[in-house]
Amino acid sequence: MNEKKILVCGSIAYDYIMEFQGDLNDNLTTNKEQKIFNLAVMPTSKEIRFGGTSGNISYNLAKIAAPTKIVTAVGKDFVDLGYEAHMKQHPTLEFIGDIHQELFSASCYIVNDVNHNQFIIFHEGAMSKCPQISLKDRKISRKTIEIASISPDNVGAMAKWARELNNLGIRFILDSGQVTPAFTKEILEELIPKAFLVIGNEFEIQMIIEKLGKSLDELLGMNPNLIITKGDKGSELFFEGKKELIGICTPNQVIDTTGAGDAFRAGLLYGISQNYSLKDSCQIGATLSSFSVETVGPQTQKYSWADVQERYEKTFHEIING
Numbered sequence: 001m002n003e004k005k006i007l008v009c010g011s012i013a014y015d016y017i018m019e020f021q022g023d024l025n026d027n028l029t030t031n032k033e034q035k036i037f038n039l040a041v042m043p044t045s046k047e048i049r050f051g052g053t054s055g056n057i058s059y060n061l062a063k064i065a066a067p068t069k070i071v072t073a074v075g076k077d078f079v080d081l082g083y084e085a086h087m088k089q090h091p092t093l094e095f096i097g098d099i100h101q102e103l104f105s106a107s108c109y110i111v112n113d114v115n116h117n118q119f120i121i122f123h124e125g126a127m128s129k130c131p132q133i134s135l136k137d138r139k140i141s142r143k144t145i146e147i148a149s150i151s152p153d154n155v156g157a158m159a160k161w162a163r164e165l166n167n168l169g170i171r172f173i174l175d176s177g178q179v180t181p182a183f184t185k186e187i188l189e190e191l192i193p194k195a196f197l198v199i200g201n202e203f204e205i206q207m208i209i210e211k212l213g214k215s216l217d218e219l220l221g222m223n224p225n226l227i228i229t230k231g232d233k234g235s236e237l238f239f240e241g242k243k244e245l246i247g248i249c250t251p252n253q254v255i256d257t258t259g260a261g262d263a264f265r266a267g268l269l270y271g272i273s274q275n276y277s278l279k280d281s282c283q284i285g286a287t288l289s290s291f292s293v294e295t296v297g298p299q300t301q302k303y304s305w306a307d308v309q310e311r312y313e314k315t316f317h318e319i320i321n322g
Contacts, residue, residue: 003067004067004143004144004145004146004273005067005068005069005094005144005145005146006061006066006067006068006069006145006146006147006148006149006269006270006273007068007069007071007135007140007145007147007148007149007165007170008054008057008058008061008068008069008070008071008148008149008151008269009054009071009072009135009148009149009150009151009153009157009158009161010052010053010054010057010071010072010149010150010151010152010153010175011052011053011054011055011072011106011127011151011152011153012051012052012054012055012070012072012074012078012083012097012105012106013051013052013055013105013106013107013108013127014048014049014050014051014077014081014083014105014106014107014108015048015049015050015051015107015108015110015297016046016047016048016107016108016109016110017046017047017048017049017110017112018043018045018046018047018109018110018111018112019043019044019045019111019112020041020042020043020044020111020112020113020114021044021113021114022041022113022114023113023114023115023117024039024041024111024113024115024117024119025117027039027040027041039119041111041113041119043111047297048081049297049298049299050083050086050297050298050299051108051259051297051298051299052072052106053151053152053153053175053177053262054070054071054072054149054151054153055070055083055087055298055299056259056262056263056266056298056299057149057151057262057263057265057266057269058070058087058093058266059090059266059298059299060262060263060266060267060288060292060301061092061093061266061269061270062090062092062093063288063291063301063302063303063304063305064270064288064304064305064308064322065092065305066092066266066269066270066273067092067094068092068093068094069094069096069138069140069145070087070093070094070095070096070097071096071097071133071135071138071161072097072127072130072133072153073097073098073099073100073126073127073128073129073130073132073133074097074098074099074100074105074106074126075099075100075101075102075103075104075105075125075126076099076100076101076102076103076104077104077105078099078105079099083105086299096138097130097133098126098129098132098133099126100126100129103125103126103129104123104125104126105125105126105127106122106123106124106125106126106127107122107123107125108120108121108122108123109121109122109123124154127153127154128154130153130154130156130157131154131156131157131160133157133161134160134164135161135164135165135168136164136168140164140165140168140170141168141170142168142169142170145170146171146272146273147170147171147172147173147196147269147272147273148161148165148170148171148172148173149172149173149175149265149269150162150165150172150173150174150175150191150195151175151177151262151265152175152176152177152178152179153179155179155182155183155187158176158179159187159190159191162174162191162194162195163191163194166194171196171272172194172195172196173195173196173197173198173199173265173268173269173272174191174192174194174195174197174198174199175198175199175200175265176188176200176204176208177200177204178204180200180204180207180208181207183208183211184211185211185212185213188208188211188212189212189222192208192219192222192223193222193223195223195225196225196272197223197225197226197227197239197278198219198223198225198226198227199226199227199228199229199265199268200227200228200229201228201229201230201231201261202228202229202230205219205226205228220238224238224239224240224241225238225239225278226238226239227268227282229261229264231257231260232248233248234246234247234248234286235264235282235286237278237279237282239278244278244279244282246279246282246283246286247286247315247316248286248289248290249283249286249287249289249290249311249312249315249316250290250315251290251291251293251294252294253294254293254294255293255294255295255296256293256295256296256297257292257293258297258298259292259297259298259299260289260292260293261289262292262298263285263288263289263291263292263298263301264282264285264286264288264289265285266285266288267281267282267284267285267286267287267288267289267308268281268282268284268285269281270284270288270322271283271284271285274322276320280318280320283312283315283316283318284308284312284320286315287308287311287312287315288303288308290311291303291307291308291311305322308320309321309322
């Protein structure tokens with residue numbers, strides 16, 4: 001196993017999940033002319049889950065004992081509500097970000113109704129301090145890091161970290177994810193050619209294309225390595241002028257798809273760190289994703305590298321080591 005670490009730059013957040021036994025539309029009052037908006041609901045349940053992109057990705061990397069460094073900014077509740085202790089259960093994970101005692105960690109408040117409608121409020125919290133973090137000051141170098149991920153976080157910080165990684169000669173994956181709308185055309189034009197590869201779902205990649213005013217082929221001209229994820233339809237991998245369709249790895253059951261994309265990214269990062277081909281790395285990602293959907297929440301699944309090997313070989317009819 002390559003002992004160089006994986007660097008995951010991205011948010012750590014608490015997800016507050018609430019269930020409402022009704023239709024949100026029935027409780028919504030709006031009047032654009034009078035600038036009135038009112039939504040009042042009484043959820044019947046509430047759960048607090050560990051989340052955030054780097055939290056979810058690193059959790060899956062911990063399941064296969066991949067040495068990982070995590071960079072972001074969190075608040076006092078990172079310790080108070082148990083996220084730090086949760087991470088410390090996994091000896092291969094190392095948090096090298098900042099803790100701001102005067103702030104709260106990023107938080108996502110989600111109300112789900114009986115018709116699968118959602119009302120979401122996201123509070124950036126300490127994540128707003130991420131631009132203050134310098135990877136160079138954290139002693140990040142090519143000697144210790146094999147591959148990095150720039151995952152959804154404060155956009156200014158994401159751009160800064162991408163530039164630093166490029167200057168340090170460290171390969172990175174650009175994963176703008178749900179913060180893609182906040183990226184400007186200029187930042188995308190700068191960062192996409194610097195990335196080792198670009199990844200996003202169909203909606204995110206289409207938004208990037210529209211922001212750039214380019215076609216898919218023109219985007220591939222900026223960076224020939226691109227992955228478009230398509231949920232239960234698998235993913236498309238573009239590299240070296242080729243296109244590969246990556247199938248899904250069938251789970252034993254589907255309970256909750258939250259975090260499946262982050263699990264895919266964890267497998268992708270691990271495969272690249274171990275010098276697997278991009279196709280094989282995507283297939284490892286698909287395998288990790290299949291474990292993620294079998295439990296509720298993005299950081300509750302239990303599996304080992306031996307489990308991954310067994311399911312990978314059963315699905316893709318190939319043997320992987322590691």
